[in-house]
Amino acid sequence: MKEPEEILKPESQHFIEQAIEKDLSEGKNGGRVHTRFPPEPNGYLHIGHAKAICLDFGMAEKYNGKCNLRFDDTNPTKEDVEYVDSIKEDIQWLGFTWEDREFYASDYFGKLWDFAVTLIKRGLAYVDDQSAVTISEQKGTTTQTGNYSPHRDRSIEENLDLFFRMNEGEFEEGSRVLRAKINMASPNMHMRDPIIYRILKTPHHRTGTKWKVYPMYDFAHGQSDYFEGITHSLCTLEFEVHRPLYDWFVDQLMDSDYRPRQIEFNRLNLTYTVMSKRKLLELVKDAVVSGWDDPRMPTLCGLRRRGYTPESIRRFVDLIGYTKVEAINDVSLLEYAIRENLNERAPRVFGVLKPLRVIITNYPEGKTENVELINNPEDESQGKRQVPFSREIYIEQEDFMEDPPNKFFRLAPGQEVRLKGAYIVRCQSLKKNDAGEVTEVYCTYDPETHSGLPLADRKVKGTLHWVSAEHVLDAEVRLYDRLFNDEDPSGHKDKDAREFLNPDSLAILTGCKVEPSLASAKPLDKFQFQRLGYFCVDYDSKAGKLVFNRTVSLKDTWAKLNK
């Protein structure tokens, strides 16, 4: 029971919720909350985007508003439809919907063009004929003000004429740009007559060859927000310095009380991985990983293939919160989130990764009995299943030691152990190969100790998982570890993240043995291999050739003791 005080205590709100509620209480924008998620279709979504998605869609949901999906497709040289589809799939997978509000910045190219023309007519924009380097040099530095372009005071007529001809394809790429006339002496570099249109002759994935000029991000984003009636434009911290420019354009556009507002929050960084699209793309291109959906990638498709659930990702995002502090979040919290989720939903099964043959010498040859096992002790509704048991079984190599240390609760010569759901067995002898490796272990069982019988309650130090040798299915199991050995591989000034790649991030195990109930397992099905961890069926898996990915291991205090 909660104390009354606790119930009354308001949930603490993060700074964005506070800002939204303040706007609402002041009656801004007619009490509407309307957000947008604005991905550029130039790569796959990663868990950092999930943080933004949860906020954009989450705030809309919380305040009875809407959230648009808007592709920020203003640069045809980098963007592609391939990415549009994957982005939509990933957002839906996370459990969010934009209903019929799927928009593109390119939907507004006409309006944006008109707005640019208006700015020219108001004397607030001009065509500059200078080269990129000259413009850049003239811009000054962070400590020195910039200089005026010689074309800054062209006549409105000449600007209009040039701008139209730019779009007719009359000029080469890079030969002319349209600039906003703001302030070359501004301490904010983004206000020093920013370029708002450039000539690009690459066909656009939606508008084809209709346009020869394309708006820059700063000239498209805020305006798109405005056109869509967005009230809260939530983005990451690095856009903080863009805000004055965002507001400047909105000022020129406004014709009522409505105005969109940009608020910035901290992006998600995860330990032992990289998050920039560029770096992820490099890993894919250089075949460091098998693709965007390699289970070691922090992409949503990678995490999905690894066995992460949408719930676990949303829970994780919820746990880390939104602030303005640039933080680096511990992967162990992500792992906590998936363990917590899978613990309650994943059925338990027996799978042996590195098999060791065990022969129960006093168990009748040729006999098979079915043993009943609980599918999930955390969820009775998942029921029970039958697992075959027989004279020859496999156990985990790690569960046997010829010469064990003190606290080893598993099988060893002369020691007793419980075979989960079956019998208590005692190790009598073993067989080794020429290399001195144990190849077979001989045990005797006590028929009176079958699970459920009174004598089964005898205290035994350890309980092992097992599979009946005659009934097993062969499987391949892929064990994943962190992609980088360094907590913050991108955080070294003079070192490339690639120098910290973990050479052991993938271990492929073949000849693994799993229980027969797994025969019909389909890709993305999730299981707990008892005592080992959570595993997910890979897309490569086929009937007769099962492939599992290890999502995350179980917490292993025994392994920790041995460190």
Next chain:
RNA sequence: UGCUCCGUAGUGUAAUUGGCAACACGUCUGACUCUGGAUCAGGAAAGUUCAGGUUCGAGCCCUGACGGAGCAACCA
């Protein structure tokens, strides 16, 4: 040496807006257990970057240092 933003246990966040610094993960004990998982009970760990100031009272307000990040793409 310009502008903007940020400094709270190891990490991520809270602190009802000026009232004895809390929660989660991680970590350490112990209990329980037919998963060395889960669960349960308990512990250690920051005096809020520093120095001044305002105040009866400051993590919160002010000033100044120090530290970190972002910004000078015809990228987003």
